[in-house]
Amino acid sequence: MCVHSRGPHVGFIGAQKTHRNPAILKGTITPCGMASVWVMSMVSPTTRRCWALDGLMTGVPRPIEIKVDSVCLLQCRNLRDLGGLHTHGAGLVVRPGCLFRSSTPSEFDPEEWRAISDLQLRSFIDLRTSAEVARFGVSVFAADVQSVHLPLFQNARHNWIGPADQSPRATALRYFEMLQDGLSTIAAVITLVARPDAAPCLVSCSAGRDRTGIVVACLLELLDITDEAIATDYARSDSFDQQSGRALADTIHELFALVRRRHGSVQQLLAPQGVTNNICQALRREYLLQPQ
16 A cells, blocks of 8 residues: 555546537537546637536536646646546446546645646545655645545555565455445545535545555446446556555456445445435436436
């Protein structure tokens, strides 16, 4: 487990929400690879206009603009948009430009902070320990961003630090322990993220891989995203500081198998912590859409 790391890493950043005239939504929609959104046209050499449908809220199409320079700049920070991940059977996807994950922004330089401002975040969740925040600094956002410190745990168990066995099964067992230790935090994150004023939201820890991976996996499972899509997204963090740990897709499959064997589902695991059906429904209203 990476409690704190430094150095070059690989990831992906996503889209910025804007509100403009729906009349621009004419033309051909084509896939945009890892961005998991739909590129419509180039607005300028540094901006692409994309399309998403607000199908669950108002039914009104709305454009999304990607700052291409920001995408390139922040690829090394393990920051990516979770938009476009598919649900099991309803044909829905995670709304682009609304839910992001990353390593700690406390290490971003001024140019990277200008890039992250393009996301127009409304909320930021820091999963690091209090000791990490005190030592490495607070991630300071603009006054209109709700910044919340919710440590997944305050003290790492000894077997989490520098483990010799980093196989998916062994890593999943450690993740399951972290999940159990952090149930109240995960419930608090889900409750916060489900609020109608929370998105766009960024979830972060030190590397954006272990703690963020656990919390994001739970969020996505509650959104009914397929296990394969969740595992594939998690594995995109594998390039991020491999000396401190790996991010292999099978780890997520093993983790979900543990949860379901012992508790039935993520929702059943979190229900005693106050994650109700109403909260799960609110989460789906805010973060899922029907693409065309």
